[in-house]
Amino acid sequence: xxxxxxxxxxxxxxxxxxxxxxxxxxxxxxxxxxxxxxxxxxxxxxxxxxxxxxxxxxxxxxxxxxxxxxxxxxxxxxxxxxxxxxxxxxxxxxxxxxxxxxxxxxxxxxxxxxxxxxxxxxxxxxxxxxxxxxxxxxxxxxxxxxxxxxxxxxxxxxxxxxxxxxxxxxxxxxxxxxxxxxxxxxxxxxxxxxxxxxxxxxxxxxxxxxxxxxxxxxxxxxxxxxxxxxxxxxxxxxxxxxxxxxxx
Amino acid sequence: xxxxxxxxxxxxxxxxxxxxxxxxxxxxxxxxxxxxxxxxxxxxxxxxxxxxxxxxxxxxxxxxxxxx
Numbered sequence: 001x002x003x004x005x006x007x008x009x010x011x012x013x014x015x016x017x018x019x020x021x022x023x024x025x026x027x028x029x030x031x032x033x034x035x036x037x038x039x040x041x042x043x044x045x046x047x048x049x050x051x052x053x054x055x056x057x058x059x060x061x062x063x064x065x066x067x068x069x070x071x072x073x074x075x076x077x078x079x080x081x082x083x084x085x086x087x088x089x090x091x092x093x094x095x096x097x098x099x100x101x102x103x104x105x106x107x108x109x110x111x112x113x114x115x116x117x118x119x120x121x122x123x124x125x126x127x128x129x130x131x132x133x134x135x136x137x138x139x140x141x142x143x144x145x146x147x148x149x150x151x152x153x154x155x156x157x158x159x160x161x162x163x164x165x166x167x168x169x170x171x172x173x174x175x176x177x178x179x180x181x182x183x184x185x186x187x188x189x190x191x192x193x194x195x196x197x198x199x200x201x202x203x204x205x206x207x208x209x210x211x212x213x214x215x216x217x218x219x220x221x222x223x224x225x226x227x228x229x230x231x232x233x234x235x236x237x238x239x240x241x242x243x244x245x246x247x248x
Numbered sequence: 249x250x251x252x253x254x255x256x257x258x259x260x261x262x263x264x265x266x267x268x269x270x271x272x273x274x275x276x277x278x279x280x281x282x283x284x285x286x287x288x289x290x291x292x293x294x295x296x297x298x299x300x301x302x303x304x305x306x307x308x309x310x311x312x313x314x315x316x
Contacts, residue, residue: 186290186291188274189272190272191300192268192269193262194264195268
């Protein structure tokens, strides 16, 4: 981890890799409401954190090809969508943020110079703060030709406050891949930590899934089942003290 | 071995769906209910402590595992 520019990032929208269309993330804010609770015996403000919230706004270049931004965003789904911004880069272990959001708009702008820009905003909707930070367990979007395990990620130490797995499933050529996160104390013996509920099929999707308790030092992604050419990304967030919802 | 008839078995403390392996090494994998021995894993005691392995005799888990 180091000081970095904003170059070489990816952006996924519920199973669509629109990294080549998104030109700017204009704003991503994770926030908590402010509750003023100043007693009359105090001479300065007392505050408590209230409800968590979050929103993201980005701009894309119009692209109506299969799997690109117009098809990903034009539907304005009433259900939640998981958006992932890999702001830290595309190496396994790099930082990013994912959130299950309600897409609030899909805006179009045609400039006098002939440019065609699209924009979308997503906001919290499922009762927990969207845009939780994580590290990638894969090197960006990767492909498993068939069931396999990816290289492990060393998080330096085990933790005991659970965690959250994030999956973006893009496509598969055939069959039904299942996506699993495994953890290990020694990078040799692997135990299944969580299994994502949704399995790969014809429809792209994103999924957020929590797990409680101990998370060992090493993590990796394993695919199971009979399939060919599964394309996906997985990230994981370890629980920390101070989380709004403890996963201990 | 006399007095050690109770086998260790792989458990499923995290509610993993059926058909998904619970434990694995580079060359072996175990599913819920499979028999397993301390010599099979380098991290046997840790997996017992985390509930992935149940049964057996307490003394068995102290045996040195066989690497690989």
